[in-house]
Amino acid sequence: MRWFYSLLWWVSLPLVLLRLWWRGRKEPGYRQHIAERLGFYDGPAPVVDGRLVWLHAVSVGETRAAEPLIRELLDVFPDCALLLTHMTPTGRAAGRELYAKYGERLHQVYLPYDTGWMVKRFLRHFTPRLCILMETEVWPNLIAQCNAHQVPVALVNARLSERSLARAGRFGGLLQQAAQGIAFIAAQTEADAERLRKAGAASVEVTGNIKFDVCPTPAMLDAGAAMHTRFGSRRVLLCASTREGEETLILDALAEAPLGEALLVLVPRHPQRFDDVAREIEARGLTYRRRSSLGYEVPPDVQVVLGDSMGEMFAYYVAADLAFIGGSLLPLGGQNLIEACAVGTPVLIGEHTFNFAAVSNDAVTEGAAIRVQDATAMLQQAAALLADDDTRRAMGMRAREYALQHRGATARTVWLLAPLLG
Structure with a gap:
């Protein structure tokens, strides 16, 4: 089965x-x-005393x-x-x-495509002592080559939905072998953990979600405070990490469920869509500004701010x-709601959160988030909360408490990784 998988890679290359x-x-980064x-x-990765940890x-x-894991x-x-590897230019830029x-202790490159020959070249070039994959990145040839070169593989912060488990079953023994x-x-x-065991994994431990250990830097907190000052005295609804098709739904709904004096801040997840979303805002005759061209203060007639910047999500x-968390209306x-909870911002989410089912359901149960249809x-619920300071602040306090209660996954993970480093 893996032979056929490899053949498909070469044919489609x-x-x-x-x-x-x-x-x-x-996105010019894809051509670099x-x-x-x-x-x-071109050159070797940094190696201190001959020990290189590779994290994808x-x-x-x-x-x-991965920030708390890398730090730890x-x-x-x-x-x-x-050695930090990526597949997208936005990941590499972040x-x-x-x-x-x-x-010099950290080096970045792209991971080669999952063919045995390319992965073998990668391993011979960098000779890592340990491979750490994040969340769902299970690549059959990569894992097989690591096994052949005696590089232990760890999958951390791992998650597997029922949908993904069913999809894995359609590939016969390929993913089970991996x-x-x-x-x-x-x-x-x-x-x-139970779904991963059903998929064929043997050594599985529950350590929690590393994302709860991600903390905003003082610089990012200052940037958020400065941004809040620019927004003035108006209440702010942030639509964060929206995906293609969701901005259309939100902007169309704005006519039926206006936010009154509140300001809508719209931050698409993918930077290559900034201009497309700007055209959608213009097509509806809404007054807007881009984050990249904001002055000292947002004029009172501006209805929408388009968040066309990268690396500022904590500040937003x-x-x-x-905050409404995107990827959930369709x-x-x-998407991940933990960062919002970590700074005490109450959350709205849509019905479709199967990639983050546990944290989304727990946040709703704890009163940190509200699910909307x-x-x-979503805009009606937002308008009600923005008009009710006491309810919104209480919800924000519960969001902060929820985030604090689930910290510690990073330390547990590193403790279990230590034996693999020898």
């Missing part, structure tokens, strides 16, 4: 590279470092979520360096911004009075 070049029209995606690298964080979300690994193992402080090649899995919840949450699986219901 020209189309994969063509798509890469096509995506580079809007293409050789790395094929397993060719596919895109922005995983790169940001480099603190606990001062004789190690870290890593460059977040981890520049580690200097799961059996993982030396250690740190699962977010007991339900995730600090500046907002209420069947896209939702559609965009109109």
